Amino acid sequence: MQFYYYFNTAFLQEGAFVHLPAKTVMGKPLQLLFISTAQKKALVSHPRVLIVAEAHTKISIVESYVGTPQAHYWCNAVSELALGENAFIEHYLLQEESLAAYHLGTVSVRQARNSTYISHNFSTGAALA
Numbered sequence: 001m002q003f004y005y006y007f008n009t010a011f012l013q014e015g016a017f018v019h020l021p022a023k024t025v026m027g028k029p030l031q032l033l034f035i036s037t038a039q040k041k042a043l044v045s046h047p048r049v050l051i052v053a054e055a056h057t058k059i060s061i062v063e064s065y066v067g068t069p070q071a072h073y074w075c076n077a078v079s080e081l082a083l084g085e086n087a088f089i090e091h092y093l094l095q096e097e098s099l100a101a102y103h104l105g106t107v108s109v110r111q112a113r114n115s116t117y118i119s120h121n122f123s124t125g126a127a128l129a
Contacts, residue, residue, distance in 0.1 A: 015048035018061070022054040022084070029060040029092075036101065038071040046076045055084040055112070061091050065105075067098035067125070077105040083115035090118045097126040104129075 016032045034047050049063060065075055075097060083089055097103045103126040109117050123129045 014045070015050070018051045020053045020057040020059055023056045025057065026059040029062050031062045031064060033064045033066070034077070036067040036071055036073045036075060036097065038068050039073070043073040044076065045073065049079040051081045051089065053083050053087040053089055056086045057084065058088040061089065062094060063092065064094040064096070065103060066096045067101050069098055070100050071098040072100045073098070074102045077103070079105070079107045081109045081117065083109070083111045083117060085112040085114060087112070087115045091120070093121045095123040095125060095129055097129065099125060099127060101126050102128045
């Protein structure tokens with residue numbers, strides 16, 4: 001794994017946890033929104049997302065990272081997804097960070113038998129992504 005995954009683990013302070021019990025079907029997408037704003041000094045954030053989808057579940061998730069214009073920061077995001085048997089996740093990652101920001105991210109997926117994971121990644125911001 002990349003070194004920034006370990007930085008995220010060491011400095012983890014915020015994030016989101018989504019648990020789908022067996023046979024849960026979400027009809028509408030779930031949005032996770034992480035916003036970085038301008039600070040007097042550079043900021044570093046290490047958001048962590050953990051999604052556990054048990055057997056026979058279905059969900060679409062939109063994970064968004066946005067920042068205020070010209071804000072200087074580093075967003076070091078980690079997303080972990082665990083899919084049970086016959087689970088289905090469609091995962092959208094949207095990165096619209098400040099053009100003065102840095103965004104590094106890791107996605108880790110564990111899949112059980114007959115599960116389906118579909119990933120879409122859209123990156124439209126950041127000095128480095």
